[in-house]
């Protein structure tokens with residue numbers, strides 16, 4: 001099967017491309033680096049020729065509502081319109097558990113992506129997953145007050161990105177499934193503890209205060225709305241195992 005992977009050079013996308021190829025598929029990564037811009041549409045028709053399935057794991061690193069909505073809505077509309085023209089028969093998108101509990105900022109973008117796919121006419125699958133283990137590193141790098149790192153208070157059930165990528169390729173092989181069972185890691189963790197453990201693992205010795213993030217997202221993080229709800233599929237690798245496997249230094 002020919003699988004176009006939107007965002008195929010990113011954290012998730014690299015695993016999806018490698019796993020799909022290992023399973024004998026023809027996997028084509030789409031990224032600006034490779035000459036395809038999902039938002040302007042440049043290079044997209046050529047890149048999708050012959051594709052049976054699109055797995056969308058593209059991303060934008062902004063928490064601003066207008067930026068996130070413009071990216072996810074724009075990229076999804078361009079993908080679906082081009083898929084219709086070239087005959088793609090299955091669109092798969094990776095979304096996040098609990099996005100509707102806090103439809104603001106980045107999550108507003110993900111929700112707009114889901115709604116456009118559901119309303120479209122390309123047969124689809126939406127896979128929601130919880131935070132990846134790497135989310136601890138992202139929070140360590142970005143949640144800061146001046147030079148001080150912060151540990152956001154949140155309940156999460158983090159999963160290995162590799163396991164998410166394995167599922168996405170299986171979904172491509174299975175065909176359109178609509179909303180499929182959520183994916184989550186094997187156990188609930190405290191995000192603040194994850195950030196502090198990550199910091200220690202990379203040699204950071206400073207104090208990292210725990211903070212409550214404001215707004216609907218902060219509330220959803222604390223009250224468990226971002227935990228999986230109905231009979232999720234559970235991954236195997238724990239956060240502690242992920243941490244132990246980090247390269248030294």
Ligand SMILES: NC(=O)c1ccc[n+]([C@@H]2O[C@H](COP(=O)([O-])OP(=O)(O)OC[C@H]3O[C@@H](n4cnc5c(N)ncnc54)[C@H](OP(=O)(O)O)[C@@H]3O)[C@@H](O)[C@H]2O)c1
Pocket residue numbers: 006007008009010011012013030031032033034036037038039040056057058059060094095096097110129130131132133135
């Ligand atoms: N991180 C988590 O905890 C988590 C949990 C659940 C779901 N997700 C979802 O997983 C998805 C993938 O996240 P990730 O962290 O793996 O992404 P990532 O590492 O940030 O990679 C983003 C990819 O998108 C491409 N891209 C960005 N803008 C583009 C554009 N205009 N045109 C074409 N390609 C573009 C990038 O390549 P170029 O820069 O070369 O264009 C890159 O390949 C996201 O949709 C996210 O919502 C993430």
